[in-house]
């Protein structure tokens with residue numbers, strides 16, 4: 122058992138931390154409030170190779186795994202820049218294409234993921250289906266060699282910044298007649314694809330959208346993989362990287378909040394010469410949050426290690442647990458930071474309340490805490506499926 126990063130991973134962590142700190146939370150919030158994107162940070166991270174750490178070297182990437190990408194996600198978040206697009210584009214979309222795309226698709230898309238010049242977002246959630254993906258209603262049907270896709274998706278992040286959206290649809294199996302999932306690479310400017318921005322109570326430079334697909338016509342090679350049989354494994358391929366990197370973002374956000382709060386409570390004095398941090402009523406909640414964040418980080422490390430070792434089933438359990446733990450720890454850390462900063466906690470200047478919406482969303486998306494508890498109850502504890 123080894124809890125140390127390799128020298129290369131430690132170097133990556135330090136370099137990403139330095140980059141994140143050069144931009145910082147003020148930059149992130151200013152962009153968000155202006156309705157702008159963090160393009161400069163994304164582009165610089167791409168040029169430095171941080172967005173492509175998990176892409177195979179033969180396509181221009183760093184040749185690392187989800188461990189490396191989780192380091193990037195955590196360190197940018199720990200610098201106050203939690204970028205959700207890291208989760209949808211390099212973690213989900215790039216993994217799906219690298220593992221289940223055709224060689225032609227890998228050649229076409231992976232170099233762009235490697236240098237960050239290509240952003241691909243991910244659309245599975247639908248208004249009617251919600252957490253129950255078996256009820257997906259977006260359907261792809263053949264029209265000659267082409268595909269025609271129709272349906273609706275909701276809460277899709279980053280569509281306005283992306284060139285493509287990886288859409289999960291259902292297709293009819295020619296032999297059984299049953300609908301089965303398939304993934305399609307859809308250009309965000311495809312005729313028939315329209316979007317409307319959702320107003321979210323999250324301070325973030327990344328936006329969520331409703332997507333409407335009305336007979337969107339796609340060529341045959343928009344289908345990810347060689348055949349319809351690639352659909353289900355391709356969909357599952359994205360889940361572990363998604364859970365692990367979103368957990369890493371949560372852990373980084375928790376670290377950021379605890380650091381801001383600790384700096385404040387170690388110097389703020391309102392009772393004579395004592396700092397407020399000397400009062401256990403202030404220090405213990407912060408210490409408790411720090412313990413929860415560190416525990417989540419351990420589970421993230423385990424999940425990423427299992428995933429990179431190709432142990433997908435075990436990574437599924439650890440990845441879900443990591444996502445649960447990090448989601449709860451991040452929400453606790455930010456809420457505690459706001460509390461110990463008092464009135465300053467609610468100001469924009471001190472940069473913690475600005476994360477309340479994001480960490481609250483982290484307990485719902487991309488998979489809710491309840492659905493993770495369902496998974497653990499069923500697959501770890503052997504309970505009957507409850508839904």
Ligand SMILES: Cc1cc2nc3c(=O)[nH]c(=O)nc-3n(C[C@H](O)[C@H](O)[C@H](O)COP(=O)(O)OP(=O)(O)OC[C@H]3O[C@@H](n4cnc5c(N)ncnc54)[C@H](O)[C@@H]3O)c2cc1C
Pocket residue numbers: 209242243244245246247250251252253275276277278279323329482485486487488489490491492495507508
């Ligand atoms: C900020 C943000 C970004 C997002 N980005 C994306 C994206 O890029 N792409 C994408 O596809 N989706 C995205 N989503 C959607 C997200 O994945 C869903 O919101 C999430 O999966 C929950 O689905 P729902 O909102 O339909 O909730 P519902 O399924 O309606 O559930 C509502 C509540 O009921 C609970 N619940 C439902 N079923 C059960 C059950 N069987 N047992 C116990 N509790 C249950 C849920 O846990 C939840 O608390 C995003 C959401 C947010 C908030």
